Amino acid sequence: MTNDKSLRLIVDGSLVEFFAGDNALVALLRAGLHPSQGGCLCLAGDCPHCLATVDGVSYVRTCQVAARPGMVIKRHPSDAPPPLPVGDCPGTDIIARHIYCDVVVIGMGESGRAAAAEAQRDGKDVITLDAAAGQEVIGIYPGPLVVARTRDGMADVHPHGEIVVATGAAEIHPVAPGNHLAGIVTARAATRLAVAGIDLGRVVAIGTPPEGIAVEQAAGELVRFDGVDRVEAVVMRNENGSERKIECDTVSIGLGLCPRDALLRMGNGLAVRAVGAAARTSDIPACPRAGTVCHCAGVTVDDLESVRARGFHELELVKRATLAGTGTCQGSVCLPYIRSFLADRGESLQPPFTARPVTRQLTVGEAAASSYHQATPRTALDGEHRRLGAQMERAGGWWRPWSYGDTVGEYWAVRKGVSIGDVSTLGKMLVSGPGALELLERLYPTKVATLKPGRSRYVLLLNERGYVLDDGLICRDDKTRFTLTFTSGGSSFAELWVRDWAESWRLDVRLLNQTMSLGAINVTGPLAHELLARAGVGDPPQYLHHRTATVTGILCRVFRLSFTGEVSYELHHSVADSVTLWRRLLRLGADLGIKPHGVEALLMLRLEKGHIVVGQDTDFDSTPRRINHEWAVKLDKPDFVGRQAILRTDKVPLDRQLAGLEMEGPAPAEGALIWKGSDYVGFVTSSVFSPVLGKAVMLGWLKLLEGELPAELTIVGRPARRVPTPFYDSEGSRARA
Amino acid sequence: MSFHIPCPNCGARAIEEFVYGEIVVVPDSITDPDERNLDRAFIHGNPEGPTSERWFHAMGCQRWLTLRRDTRDEQIILTAR
Amino acid sequence: MPELKLFHGTRIVATPAALDTAVWPQDALALRLAPDEVFVTPAITADIVDDQHAIVAPDAGFAGAWIVPDEALEFLQRSCEWELPLERPAFAQGAVAGLPVKLWLEDDRVLFLVPAPYATDLEERMA
């Protein structure tokens, strides 16, 4: 070991030299500094006395990190926890690597090396994780999964076989007055410090002496440590009761061993085995008379006595009432003493606390390594919307254009001219097979058999509670083949639902979810016919019909329906063609004043028509009756999902219903409360000022009062009325034009 | 809690790749159709011990599988397609 | 990492037996997504599958790219929480970087496929 002058680190702003091979703790001690002002040091990662802030990370065990030139160490404040970081903590993303093997051995001491060698002799693929090599295991999880922090990121090790815990045993620390002083070390730490060339001065050994050091052995029972900041003497009591004071510079502590078995206990029920000292039972030290038991939380023997005397007898309650064992070392130091204390006071020797992750600490950034946000899908037209300056929003689980900047202009393009909208987010599913008709008859509350090929029908989807799950279309392609559509929000759920029922009824069907394979563009407005004619479709399908057609040279399935209240054609096509189709439609309609419309305009348009949005206007206990959609439910059909629930709930008087509302003046915010005099009767679910009607139109929940829906209401302090829907074009002639 | 589910189509995958599905069992002792529906709609067996359930492999084959799992310790006892 | 491109092909849903016995064109890659579903790229014609109720649909719903094995495995080691098959070639699917990814592993290249709506996310996460 040579003293290279270039090896310097910074401690509390001052330069400190260190030797190659030093860990940060040794570097501090070499400079005559104690990382936490005092306390018995173990140099083994067990105790809380060498914690410091290293390179901006607090609570680092300095004995576990190699000293590095330029390393910045700040000692924690002596009287308070380290400060909460202010502002952002920039940092590079940490990577977690996944490693597969047969056997994991944790700890590379003698027993760990032996276990690894034995497994290798048996032809096993062995991964070893050794804290001394910077591979600190933070926990064992079901899987099983062993997670370790390493010097180049996190390692997630997945063993097919067993996990061997060879983490050895921790040394028991002293509990006596003065145990917070500097200069107290465990016997093993004393040996290591001597080897590192630290001058320990006069060493007094209590219990098992350190190896390789000349010491004065202190006999008897430990009474206290004397000194101001550093230990200057240790006081022992002989068998005859007399006290003896031994002057010293360092006290070496050899009071026994406690297995480092937290990982073993954490892995309880998994293929985990301990070997060597980790498998031993804990030495239980003599019950302490005085002094600090838990340094992390500052708990003394008196504190234990005080809570026990007030009825806290269970180990877990003592822990919770004092917080002993809840700090950084998670009971490593105090647990043997609390068990000893309670046993001494007449309780049975209670088992250790539950072992919970994490056993070695990691930062939140390290914990989050290789984690990803849930991705929000984008339609094939995402780039088009952004180029057009759209405000993109997450809506219904997708990125969608909320508005292109002129919502009212977009609205009028639909009402008076022609507009296109990206509805690729709709759920789309093909159903084929001899069992297809039966599947849909049993799944939907509508009569499917009467639906002719080439026709479509609006449908509700119910669950077994009779609540509305979703709405959409059933489109019949031929005798045994159907196309189903679902809302954007329902699309991720629809496949699970349909497949589950098809399997549960054992029906012979083929299902293909095409939600992510097909784009869909809605062409809507009184000039939609004209645009479609220009696009090559001179004879578009009638209302609620569908057929295949070539639109601007692109193969599409054309569904005629209407959500906006105007003539609408939904063009389903391969996502590979979305951009081309979109651009061609915009070009063909340029002189018609075509504009794309966003979600916000669409929500206005549909509200004028009184169309509900499942999830916005419905709640998760909305029956068809509550949303005024009983017309969509054919109870004279044989069984379908939700039928029995509707029969059951129909016997109960209705309590509330979704209703159309209107008022003069600006539209209240969605969520606005609805009052009948001073009685709360419900709230607004959808609300917009209708440009075409010149008043605010809304959907909202109303409670029935004495069996009647109230008609004259107050919303945001202004009078409002319950009115039938649709608000606009109540005969529906525009959509059928 | 995360554990692995052996997908018969794809192999063992973390539970986070799947969507949970309950298998509802209404006791035969309930015979009234409304009561059976009420039980089916709202009541859960919620057993402490082995239970049969469905999982949909959303991140993989997008198919359902059926398995038995012990709710006390998450041990998986049996899987089927 | 190369830019992900749409893969044109055919999605077929048919009885498992019909898919087991189908003979795909020599130059086609047939990925068995489920016992009753296959994605064949490039596109094929309908009459290959012996199931009159089969759904045979042209499909460009996957975006993907071929990656050299070293890059692919480096990325997978940090983004894939499940064990890759050892044999080659092999098909595998599951969460990769939090996305529903399909992999076709050959000795000298690996195909990554993801539903097109997640293409941007996969590109960002592979970068």
Next chain:
Amino acid sequence: MNEFIERNVRLSWHAAKRSYEVVIVGGGGHGLATAYYLATRHGITDVAVLERKYIGAGNTGRNTTVIRANYGIPEAVRFYQRSLDLYASLEEETGRGITHRQKGLLWLAHSETGIRAERARAELNTAFGAGTEYVGPDEIKKICPQLDMAGGGVWPILGASYHPGGATARHDRVVWTYAEGAMQRGVHIHQRTAVTGLIMDGDRVTGVETAAGPISAGAVVSAVGGHVTALASMAGLRLPIRTHPLQAFVTNRYGLGFDPIVSSSNLLFYASQTAKGEMLLGAEIDRQPSYSYRSGHHFLQSCGHRAMTLLPFLRNLRVLRQWTGVCDMSPDYSPVMGKTGVGGFYITTGWGTWGFKAIPVGGEQMAELIATGETPDLIAPFSLDRFARDRTMADRGSAGTH
């Protein structure tokens, strides 16, 4: 010096009797509060609380201590506001410290639809007595300067509802305060006493079986968490309850400096700083029903990742410990309280992720029910028979996180 050492509460244990007027099964917050209010409000002290482990060992001692009333339906807002008020006066009433801190709660929105939802929440809360206001980005930044308003470029913060009454209290101290208050007035609390059966006389519950023998009771109250389905089945009841794990983690202690409680509607995590200085982070329930208390690594990864996206200062904080509790979830995300249709048997369950918030009001109302035999108005909407009556209490304001 550790200011958190419990220096006041005195627990006095008694030998078990063979008979009590009321037996409460479950020595968590709800069971102990029910005993406390029976004794203090109704003078009923011939009460035993039976706990299979130690008091507060279950979900009360595992929860993340958020107290709030910003729920999504009028019935729930009134109910939880009553709890908020009882919590705020509990220290004065008992002379014991529960480390009650009114912190304010921010519920963040990240989309247009999220903004609408938070505006609606504010409107409803305010009308029914739980102050909540909608706040824009500037105010959010003032309330919680640590937030990255750009949301890491992934989930920008566009608005929030702010609930000034949002508070925290130390869970164990709530348990001990109620336990001590009940014990002082003569209530018996028996730890390590698992109930193994219910004693029935015809279709009426008249007592409980324990390992130490039967105990007869005029009324039996189930206040258990996690095992309520099994207990109720002993009385022939089938419950609309599914038990799910809920996980959380804390960092080491740092100086106080994170004032509010922050919750994200899209990222489904929440964060607060405990009085001890630990940053406490939680997220949504695990989706599969389970009684396992084992913690998962994916939760730590994912919750840490999501939290760090909005609170980047968390990156270098060191994780201290993670743990798991179990939540009894009802189909409509509201509690299930009151009479059961089985004579002599009362239930308080369905506490999902909102049980700690309701401990005082839950105990107060259950006590009134048991003492008077009449269901109080505040809990009448939450009765078990509401599912059969098609009167579910669907509450989007409570779904699944905290």
